[in-house]
Amino acid sequence: MAITTTKSAFWKGFRDGAPFLLVSGPFGLLFGVLAAEAGLIVPEAMIFSLSVFAGSAQFTALQLMQENTPVLIILISALAVNLRVAMYSASLTPYLGGAPLWQRACAAYLTVDQSYALSIVQFETHPQMTLSQRMAYFFGTNGCVAPGWMLATYIGALVGTQIPASWGLDFVLPLAFLAMIGPMLRTPAHVIACFAAVATALPATALPYNLGLIVAGLIGMMAGAQAELWLERRSIAKDPS
Amino acid sequence: MTQPPDPTLLWTIIIGLAIGSFALRFAFIGLMGGRTMPVWLMRHLRYTAVAIIPALVAPLVVWPTPTGGTPSLPHLAVAAAVFALGYWTRNVLIAMGSGAVGFLLLFLLAG
Numbered sequence: 001m002a003i004t005t006t007k008s009a010f011w012k013g014f015r016d017g018a019p020f021l022l023v024s025g026p027f028g029l030l031f032g033v034l035a036a037e038a039g040l041i042v043p044e045a046m047i048f049s050l051s052v053f054a055g056s057a058q059f060t061a062l063q064l065m066q067e068n069t070p071v072l073i074i075l076i077s078a079l080a081v082n083l084r085v086a087m088y089s090a091s092l093t094p095y096l097g098g099a100p101l102w103q104r105a106c107a108a109y110l111t112v113d114q115s116y117a118l119s120i121v122q123f124e125t126h127p128q129m130t131l132s133q134r135m136a137y138f139f140g141t142n143g144c145v146a147p148g149w150m151l152a153t154y155i156g157a158l159v160g161t162q163i164p165a166s167w168g169l170d171f172v173l174p175l176a177f178l179a180m181i182g183p184m185l186r187t188p189a190h191v192i193a194c195f196a197a198v199a200t201a202l203p204a205t206a207l208p209y210n211l212g213l214i215v216a217g218l219i220g221m222m223a224g225a226q227a228e229l230w231l232e233r234r235s236i237a238k239d240p241s
Numbered sequence: 242m243t244q245p246p247d248p249t250l251l252w253t254i255i256i257g258l259a260i261g262s263f264a265l266r267f268a269f270i271g272l273m274g275g276r277t278m279p280v281w282l283m284r285h286l287r288y289t290a291v292a293i294i295p296a297l298v299a300p301l302v303v304w305p306t307p308t309g310g311t312p313s314l315p316h317l318a319v320a321a322a323v324f325a326l327g328y329w330t331r332n333v334l335i336a337m338g339s340g341a342v343g344f345l346l347l348f349l350l351a352g
Contacts, residue, residue, distance in 0.1 A: 023333060039245035044255075051259035056290070060297060061254050065246055071253050077297070078254075079261045083289040089269040096270060108267035168307030168351055171316060172344055175323050177298045179336030182327020184291050193288040194295045201296035202303060213296050220292025225284045 009133040013118065013140020020114040021148045027055050028149040030176060031062075032156020037169055038062055045157035049150060053109060056180070057082040059173055069210040077213050088116035095123045096138065098131050107138055115141040189231060193224025307351070315350055319343035 028049065035045035052058055057078040064074045088111050096107055118141045123134055163169060185191050197220025204212030302320040304310040323343055327336030 023337075026337065040251070041245075044251065048255050051255060052262055054258075054262045056294065057258060057262055060293075061258060063297065063301070065250065065254065071250060071257070074254055075257045075261060077293065078258055079265065080289050080293045081297075082262050082265060083286055085262070086265040086269060087283070087286055089266045093270050104270050105267060108270050109263060111266045111270070166351075167348060168344075170306035171301075171347065172340070174298045174301040174305075174320060175340035175344060176337065177294050178302075178320055178324045179327050179333055179340045181291065181294055181298070182324050182329075182336055183331045183333050184294075185328060190288065190291045193292045197292040197296040198299040201299045204296075205300045205304075212300075213293070216296035217289070217293040220296060221285045221288040224288030224292065225281070228284060228287070 006132050006136045009129070009136040010140040010143070013122075013137040014143040015140075016118050016122070017114060017141035018144045020118075021144050024055075024114065024145045024149045025152045027176070028152025029156040030172060031055065031058055032153040032158070033160035033163065033169065034059070034062055034156075034173060035153075036157050036160025037163065037165075038066055040157070042154065042157045045153055046150070049153040053146070053149070054082045054085065054112065055149075056177070059177070063173055064210060064213075067210060073210050073214065077210075077217070080214075080217055085111050085116075088113075088120075091120060092116065092123075092138075095119075095134050096131070099135050103135055107135065110139065110142045110146065112142075112145070114145050187228075187231075189224045189227040192227040193220045196220045196223035307347075315347055319347055 031049060032045055035048065036042075040048070048058060060081045061074050061078040064077060069077075089108060092107070092111065096104065099107070115138060119134075119138045122137055123129065129137070181194065185194055197216045200219045201212060201216035204216050206212070207215065298320075302317060303312055305313055305316040308316065319340075320343075323336055323340045326339045327333065330336065
């Protein structure tokens with residue numbers, strides 16, 4: 001269907017975003033449950049999800065809080081996990097940067113994996129869309145995901161306290177993260193970054209204040225960047241055109 | 242059930258993360274306008290998530306919390322299987338599903 005009005009652009013985004021409920025629903029549920037396990041009460045878990053609105057950063061903070069990590073390290077680590085949304089924001093700027101400030105502020109809050117992935121494909125394949133249609137589409141992609149995420153957090157936080165510790169639920173978080181890592185490893189450079197980080201992280205647990213996480217993260221990033229440079233140079237040497 | 246976290250710590254983190262993650266997203270679309278970031282920085286930023294998340298997960302898998310930090314072959318095997326499925330299928334949903342199945346297996350083994 002062609003996008004002719006701002007309203008239809010919103011509903012197109014809404015429909016495209018609906019299937020992502022399958023991802024954000026269980027994820028929000030899991031956050032609610034783990035937050036309850038960590039001792040957060042329902043309103044605390046809700047405000048956490050509502051104000052931060054970034055799943056992987058929330059999980060990271062939750063995990064580190066239980067390991068008695070200093071506040072500054074928790075904040076740096078959780079924000080570093082979330083740096084990719086800054087890149088999404090940078091990449092959306094050519095398409096949405098002309099909108100009024102309040103709309104851009106709302107769009108910034110709603111920039112998550114799902115809304116970015118859908119919108120960037122839509123904008124690239126439909127260059128004729130107007131600015132207001134683009135903004136409407138972007139907001140539409142969040143139509144299901146954002147409310148779904150909040151509701152799931154709420155349900156998870158409610159039931160979470162009922163779950164006994166003997167279930168070993170602590171291990172669900174590493175499993176959820178592991179499930180996310182595989183699909184993220186798109187190039188050899190990603191794989192190198194990942195393995196460099198893991199190889200550093202294990203011995204680096206000896207460092208105080210969970211500093212090992214930051215050190216391992218930085219080494220992984222540098223390994224990835226260097227691998228990318230090296231692979232680029234090699235492909236240029238192979239195929240000089 | 243663990244102790245509830247210290248309220249000051251919890252709220253510092255919630256407020257800090259709320260402001261920080263909004264600032265990260267707003268910095269570009271709101272303030273940067275059309276300016277671009279240096280290439281070397283973008284090159285490093287591309288690898289933040291694939292470096293930090295594995296660095297966070299690796300110790301949790303090698304020294305799992307449910308066993309009290311003792312390395313455990315079942316936990317390691319389930320973790321490896323979830324990662325491998327995610328990597329080969331490139332599908333978060335399949336990987337998450339396998340994680341749920343793996344968790345059930347661990348639950349039954351422990352019980």
